[in-house]
Amino acid sequence: xxxxxxxxxxxxxxxxxxxxxxxxxxxxxxxxxxxxxxxxxxxxxxxxxxxxxxxxxxxxxxxxxxxxxxxxxxxxxxxxxxxxxxxxxxxxxxxxxxxxxxxxxxxxxxxxxxxxxxxxxxxxxxxxxxxxxxxxxxxxxxxxxxxxxxxxxxxxxxxxxxxxxxxxxxxxxxxxxxxxxxxxxxxxxxxxxxxxxxxxxxxxxxxxxxxxxxxxxxxxxxxxxxxxxxxxxxxxxxxxxxxxxxxxxxxxxxxxxxxxxxxxxxxxxxxxxxxxxxxxxxxxxxxxxxxxxxxxxxxxxxxxxxxxxxxxxxxxxxxxxxxxxxxxxxxxxxxxxxxxxxxxxxxxxxxxxxxxxxxxxxxxxxxxxxxxxxxxxxxxxxxxxxxxxxxx
Amino acid sequence: xxxxxxxxxxxxxxxxxxxxxxxxxxxxxxxxxxxxxxxxxxxxxxxxxxxxxxxxxxxxxxxxxxxxxxxxxxxxxxxxxxxxxxxxxxxxxxxxxxxxxxxxxxxxxxxxxxxxxxxxxxxxxxxxxxxxxxxxxxxxxxxxxxxxxxxxxxxxxxxxxxxxxxxxxxxxxxxxxxxxxxxxxxxxxxxxxxxxxxxxxxxxxxxxxxxxxxxxxxxxxxxxxxxxxxxxxxxxxxxxxxxxxxxxxxxxxxxxxxxxxxxxxxxxxxxxxxxxxxxxxxxxxxxxxxxxxxxxxxxxxxxxxxxxxxxxxxxxxxxxxxxxxxxxxxxxxxxxxxxxxxxxxxxxxxxxxxxxxxxxxxxxxxxxxxxxxxxxxxxxxxxxxxxxxxxx
Numbered sequence: 001x002x003x004x005x006x007x008x009x010x011x012x013x014x015x016x017x018x019x020x021x022x023x024x025x026x027x028x029x030x031x032x033x034x035x036x037x038x039x040x041x042x043x044x045x046x047x048x049x050x051x052x053x054x055x056x057x058x059x060x061x062x063x064x065x066x067x068x069x070x071x072x073x074x075x076x077x078x079x080x081x082x083x084x085x086x087x088x089x090x091x092x093x094x095x096x097x098x099x100x101x102x103x104x105x106x107x108x109x110x111x112x113x114x115x116x117x118x119x120x121x122x123x124x125x126x127x128x129x130x131x132x133x134x135x136x137x138x139x140x141x142x143x144x145x146x147x148x149x150x151x152x153x154x155x156x157x158x159x160x161x162x163x164x165x166x167x168x169x170x171x172x173x174x175x176x177x178x179x180x181x182x183x184x185x186x187x188x189x190x191x192x193x194x195x196x197x198x199x200x201x202x203x204x205x206x207x208x209x210x211x212x213x214x215x216x217x218x219x220x221x222x223x224x225x226x227x228x229x230x231x232x233x234x235x236x237x238x239x240x241x242x243x244x245x246x247x248x249x250x251x252x253x254x255x256x257x258x259x260x261x262x263x264x265x266x267x268x269x270x271x272x273x274x275x276x277x278x279x280x281x282x283x284x285x286x287x288x289x290x291x292x293x294x295x296x297x298x299x300x301x302x303x304x305x306x307x308x309x310x311x312x313x314x315x316x317x318x319x320x321x322x323x324x325x326x327x328x329x330x331x332x333x334x335x336x337x338x339x340x341x342x343x344x345x346x347x348x349x350x351x352x353x354x355x356x357x358x359x360x361x362x363x364x365x366x367x368x369x370x371x372x373x374x375x376x377x378x379x380x381x382x383x384x385x386x387x388x389x390x391x392x
Numbered sequence: 393x394x395x396x397x398x399x400x401x402x403x404x405x406x407x408x409x410x411x412x413x414x415x416x417x418x419x420x421x422x423x424x425x426x427x428x429x430x431x432x433x434x435x436x437x438x439x440x441x442x443x444x445x446x447x448x449x450x451x452x453x454x455x456x457x458x459x460x461x462x463x464x465x466x467x468x469x470x471x472x473x474x475x476x477x478x479x480x481x482x483x484x485x486x487x488x489x490x491x492x493x494x495x496x497x498x499x500x501x502x503x504x505x506x507x508x509x510x511x512x513x514x515x516x517x518x519x520x521x522x523x524x525x526x527x528x529x530x531x532x533x534x535x536x537x538x539x540x541x542x543x544x545x546x547x548x549x550x551x552x553x554x555x556x557x558x559x560x561x562x563x564x565x566x567x568x569x570x571x572x573x574x575x576x577x578x579x580x581x582x583x584x585x586x587x588x589x590x591x592x593x594x595x596x597x598x599x600x601x602x603x604x605x606x607x608x609x610x611x612x613x614x615x616x617x618x619x620x621x622x623x624x625x626x627x628x629x630x631x632x633x634x635x636x637x638x639x640x641x642x643x644x645x646x647x648x649x650x651x652x653x654x655x656x657x658x659x660x661x662x663x664x665x666x667x668x669x670x671x672x673x674x675x676x677x678x679x680x681x682x683x684x685x686x687x688x689x690x691x692x693x694x695x696x697x698x699x700x701x702x703x704x705x706x707x708x709x710x711x712x713x714x715x716x717x718x719x720x721x722x723x724x725x726x727x728x729x730x731x732x733x734x735x736x737x738x739x740x741x742x743x744x745x746x747x748x749x750x751x752x753x754x755x756x757x758x759x760x761x762x763x764x765x766x767x768x769x770x771x772x773x774x775x776x777x778x779x780x781x782x783x784x
Contacts, residue, residue, distance in 0.1 A: 005502055006501065006504050006508075008501065009646055042456070044452060044455065047455065048444060051447065052443070055439055059437075059440065060432070060436060064629060065428055065629045065630070098490050098655040098658075104653075105653060111397060111398055116398075127653075134501060134653055236455035237457045238659065239661050240656070240658070250396075254401055258401075261493075261496075261497060261519075261525075264491055265632070266490075269661075269665070
């Protein structure tokens with residue numbers, strides 16, 4: 001008999017971040033490790049009301065099986081919200097997914113044969129690395145400059161025969177980096193020229209607290225592009241509702257087939273409550289509130305880092321999102337730093353898991369969305385102390 | 393550049409059933425095609441109340457990200473309900489999934505390499521065929537007798553080197569067949585002897601309206617078994633909450649890894665509402681109500697078939713579940729019959745999609761859970777008329 005597990009399972013592991021989160025469940029630890037939205041901002045009473053209205057008005061429908069494509073009214077709202085931001089999207093090209101994480105699984109399934117080349121950013125989003133790994137591609141990485149990917153490296157990767165470029169152009173997880181307008185156009189032009197699918201993941205795009213909104217890379221792609229979105233960061237992640245815009249009908253149809261096989265459809269109840277919430281509340285005002293709060297938290301973190309971190313440690317200065325990225329001098333290990341930091345009751349995510357090539361040893365990710373300013377000040381002070389004694 | 397889609401996508405198609413459901417959306421059509429629970433029985437006010445209590449008591453927690461394994465309280469309730477039916481299950485071996493469909497995807501992912509042999513029943517559950525197909529196994533089928541699979545065929549399949557046997561031993565979809573106690577023990581013994589993983593799918597097991605409950609095949613497996621369950625048929629499918637019991641730790645861990653990559657976790661909100669519903673309502677009384685109603689509907693369908701179907705057409709006599717299975721004389725095509733039936737405003741699912749070998753032309757599936765007795769009488773009358781004129 002063949003071995004018990006499929007070959008694809010030999011290269012994937014539990015999320016290192018999720019394992020760290022277990023260690024940092026201790027309430028005394030100030031954790032910058034997770035990637036959680038601030039729960040104080042969840043619209044609990046509004047969701048309570050929306051849920052009641054769903055059960056009172058369309059209870060049996062909300063509890064029944066539904067279509068794989070997703071709630072038509074919800075898809076219409078998603079399209080309207082894109083329209084407000086200048087992007088025309090046909091609701092029939094939107095597929096509702098069980099969180100935007102699911103798109104990475106579905107995309108991997110429909111596009112990736114073993115050994116296909118997938119280009120990702122360096123550092124890259126861990127959830128994507130995990131999801132794609134199950135389809136055994138070859139990862140090719142391009143370095144992220146302050147304004148986006150290095151286009152020479154990207155073109156070289158495309159020339160060598162890439163199938164897909166996966167990227168998070170707005171306030172990337174983990175680095176906090178955003179693409180400049182020039183880089184957006186440049187990436188789209190390269191994808192068009194080399195026939196590479198562009199898979200744009202945009203969970204944080206609406207959380208900009210500095211600078212100006214920029215068009216998606218997807219909007220510049222003339223051939224093959226997919227744009228993923230999510231309600232997790234602008235409303236609440238507990239619903240597990242994301243979506244993908246797939247204008248190419250053959251791609252859309254294949255995504256639907258893969259989704260049917262994966263979970264039939266996303267929770268009808270969850271979609272109905274989210275739709276009702278969006279129909280009866282001002283989500284734009286709510287997002288403005290989140291932006292304002294995260295902006296303050298980010299400002300506080302940058303300020304405290306300036307005060308407590310030693311010379312030689314550099315950081316990104318994100319204009320939105322939930323994360324910033326720390327680079328220590330060469331030769332420092334953030335894995336070793338973590339042990340010391342946890343003893344001092346502060347946590348973060350070491351950078352190495354975000355690098356498929358095993359580099360990134362001297363980097364780490366800090367989350368600023370899930371801590372108030374008092375905890376940020378105290379946490380950065382503790383972390384600065386750890387780094388100080390570590391660098392000695 | 394390599395071709396656009398992965399090779400695995402070349403062998404899978406949209407669910408034929410879901411396509412039929414679109415045709416039969418016409419409210420004048422009496423449809424026995426779907427596999428829907430009766431929405432009149434959904435506990436809408438109880439879910440409304442449970443949802444309100446969740447938002448009022450643990451709103452922010454219910455809206456946040458949560459663990460991949462699933463809500464601990466919900467898993468404890470699932471284990472307690474198994475205990476009432478005589479099966480001891482450790483809650484830590486339960487993984488909550490996005491419907492039990494997701495287990496088929498996760499199972500395929502962790503176990504199946506291309507060309508691995510998967511044994512399924514003939515006819516077999518279409519959702520499993522679809523989910524497994526994406527991992528390109530070789531399907532081997534065993535015929536279903538009235539009391540379960542043919543054990544000689546099963547042993548021959550195992551001898552030839554099978555990795556997994558996927559089965560629905562209670563009121564199978566599509567056939568309505570249930571395994572006898574002897575067959576259950578026989579299947580488990582063969583799985584143990586040949587080291588074949590037994591994947592037991594049991595969404596209907598609690599919906600028995602005739603005969604006596606029998607232990608799961610899983611309970612007789614001494615080595616490798618997985619038991620899948622679902623709240624879709626006993627509470628409501630719109631939540632998309634299923635689960636798998638995986639007592640072997642290495643298998644459980646691999647399932648968790650695959651689930652993380654697939655959708656991080658099942659909707660926290662949906663799990664919280666379902667848990668609260670279960671904590672504050674008598675689900676056993678509710679299930680008794682469903683059993684009573686479906687039993688009457690099944691009895692009515694069998695009676696009307698006796699009255700309106702011509703000689704030479706045989707049916708299964710399910711003791712539970714939602715489906716019965718019709719076999720017409722050899723040479724009759726249920727695909728052709730469907731055209732005639734839809735013109736006469738009645739629908740069903742032709743049997744062929746349930747056969748991976750392209751046989752089953754003369755068979756069809758009827759659903760009795762989603763039509764009241766008046767519609768069953770009228771629908772079977774129409775269908776009998778179609779079959780009569782078809783057999784002439």
